[in-house]
Amino acid sequence: MNYANWFRVRLKTPHPRQRAFLRSKAKRKVIRAGRRGGKTTGVAILAVQAFLQGWRVLYAAPTSEQIAQFWKEVTTALAALIDAGIFSKNETEHVIERPGTDQAIKAKTAWNADTLRGDYADLLILDEWQLMDETTWEDVGAPMLLDNNGDAVFVYTPPSVRSQAQSRARDPRHAAKIFKQALAEQEAAAAERRQPRWEAFHFTSKENPYISREALREISRDMTTLSYRQEILAEDLEEVPGALWSITQFDTGRVHQFPRLTRVAVGVDPSGGVGECGIVVAGIGPCPCKGTSETHGFVLQDRSLKGAPDKWARETVAAYHTSRADRIFAEKNFGGDMVEATLRTVDPSIAFQSVSASRGKDVRAEPIAALYEQGKVHHVGRLDALENEMISWQPGSSSWSPNRIDALVWVLTELMTGQASYKPIFMAVDPEQEPRRSVFDDRPNEDWPKHFRLRRDGIRGRKLW
Ligand SMILES: Nc1ncnc2c1ncn2[C@@H]1O[C@H](COP(=O)(O)OP(=O)(O)O)[C@@H](O)[C@H]1O
Numbered sequence: 073m074n075y076a077n078w079f080r081v082r083l084k085t086p087h088p089r090q091r092a093f094l095r096s097k098a099k100r101k102v103i104r105a106g107r108r109g110g111k112t113t114g115v116a117i118l119a120v121q122a123f124l125q126g127w128r129v130l131y132a133a134p135t136s137e138q139i140a141q142f143w144k145e146v147t148t149a150l151a152a153l154i155d156a157g158i159f160s161k162n163e164t165e166h167v168i169e170r171p172g173t174d175q176a177i178k179a180k181t182a183w184n185a186d187t188l189r190g191d192y193a194d195l196l197i198l199d200e201w202q203l204m205d206e207t208t209w210e211d212v213g214a215p216m217l218l219d220n221n222g223d224a225v226f227v228y229t230p231p232s233v234r235s236q237a238q239s240r241a242r243d244p245r246h247a248a249k250i251f252k253q254a255l256a257e258q259e260a261a262a263a264e265r266r267q268p269r270w271e272a273f274h275f276t277s278k279e280n281p282y283i284s285r286e287a288l289r290e291i292s293r294d295m296t297t298l299s300y301r302q303e304i305l306a307e308d309l310e311e312v313p314g315a316l317w318s319i320t321q322f323d324t325g326r327v328h329q330f331p332r333l334t335r336v337a338v339g340v341d342p343s344g345g346v347g348e349c350g351i352v353v354a355g356i357g358p359c360p361c362k363g364t365s366e367t368h369g370f371v372l373q374d375r376s377l378k379g380a381p382d383k384w385a386r387e388t389v390a391a392y393h394t395s396r397a398d399r400i401f402a403e404k405n406f407g408g409d410m411v412e413a414t415l416r417t418v419d420p421s422i423a424f425q426s427v428s429a430s431r432g433k434d435v436r437a438e439p440i441a442a443l444y445e446q447g448k449v450h451h452v453g454r455l456d457a458l459e460n461e462m463i464s465w466q467p468g469s470s471s472w473s474p475n476r477i478d479a480l481v482w483v484l485t486e487l488m489t490g491q492a493s494y495k496p497i498f499m500a501v502d503p504e505q506e507p508r509r510s511v512f513d514d515r516p517n518e519d520w521p522k523h524f525r526l527r528r529d530g531i532r533g534r535k536l537w
């Protein structure tokens with residue numbers, strides 16, 4: 073039955089950029105657009121159209137604001153049909169369905185795979201995808217579409233460093249990667265003159281004719297140029313102008329195994345307020361990668377986290393023990409001896425050394441950036457969040473505090489630049505007797521975070537499509 077002939081379906085008229093993805097026949101759509109560009113409204117129109125064809129639609133977004141916006145659109149659109157009793161609506165569960173059938177629109181808050189488990193759909197929409205844990209798609213999203221050969225839509229805004237604070241993504245660039253893959257597939261299909269399975273769409277906030285200049289000015293008021301380019305112009309920035317590091321550097325130097333390390337230490341940069349506490353584990357050891365053996369740095373783990381002092385102190389001490397580090401370094405200036413005292417309440421036996429920041433962050437970071445440039449620092453496996461911070465931080469112009477970078481700079485300065493070279497107070501184990509276990513040993517090491525174990529090959533082996 074074509075309900076629309078009998079009842080008024082109240083949908084907004086899509087703007088041209090929305091129309092482009094509404095018309096697309098691709099089974100997988102990736103929409104990258106600026107804040108308030110009309111992403112949620114656009115996919116709500118898509119959801120209603122699919123639902124009216126008898127489909128089961130599942131919309132997932134990490135925040136309740138998005139759910140509310142989506143829900144408002146679909147309930148308004150279908151109000152007449154709901155009132156007539158053709159469809160039933162459950163406000164608390166956010167479900168509209170045709171009783172006794174699978175035809176439904178469901179809206180769900182979801183940050184990760186677990187929150188989506190146990191459902192299936194003909195159309196799955198993942199809104200604010202950049203904030204979600206990417207395994208949501210691989211572990212649950214893709215499988216749930218299998219039975220009915222369903223469609224999927226990924227919607228995102230490139231995450232700026234400030235929006236990353238609320239993200240559950242493991243790799244902050246995961247949405248950008250899926251966009252790139254979609255674009256590549258789309259271009260390949262065009263070259264072969266076939267229907268693309270994936271399509272990528274991009275538009276800026278300014279291309280939404282329904283948002284006023286004032287509203288746009290309001291949301292972009294406190295943004296840096298960088299955030300503006302990401303959140304309004306929806307650009308995926310891989311290389312930020314002025315940043316001290318680049319992705320290419322990390323990828324070129326990346327290793328999956330490391331030599332026997334002569335020193336291992338933990339760098340800590342506690343945040344003043346609610347921010348993140350940087351906790352980075354690194355070591356040095358003889359590296360043959362340049363033909364001769366020279367001492368290189370190996371960044372082993374980024375265990376930075378947000379939380380109260382007892383939380384970061386416990387994490388730091390755990391990092392110190394599990395990596396068998398011989399010292400913890402933290403800045404002295406920050407609250408005097410507060411850091412040391414906090415760490416010692418967790419474990420009084422730690423070897424701790426404070427370092428003082430006589431120079432600014434930028435000046436401190438430069439010698440470390442130079443070591444990377446010379447290929448003398450290797451990242452062991454993937455350190456996505458740290459790397460993302462490193463490529464986004466613009467010394468001198470970034471207003472945010474790069475806590476992961478600070479922790480990294482502390483530890484590498486002490487280990488590598490010789491300004492405060494130190495002798496280990498003790499060695500917990502004789503490295504000759506018991507070689508340090510690599511993260512990439514076959515035996516899973518329970519000390520490492522779960523995703524680290526799963527992704528030890530660096531790039532995931534499973535295909536996305
Ligand atoms: N096709 C449209 N017709 C009228 N208003 C629209 C349309 N698309 C978006 N809007 C309005 O623009 C604003 C931003 O849209 P929204 O979908 O929430 O953007 P986003 O999800 O990209 O942040 C909302 O106030 C919404 O009602």
Ligand SMILES: [Mg+2]
Pocket residue numbers: 111112113138141199
């Ligand atoms: Mg939205």
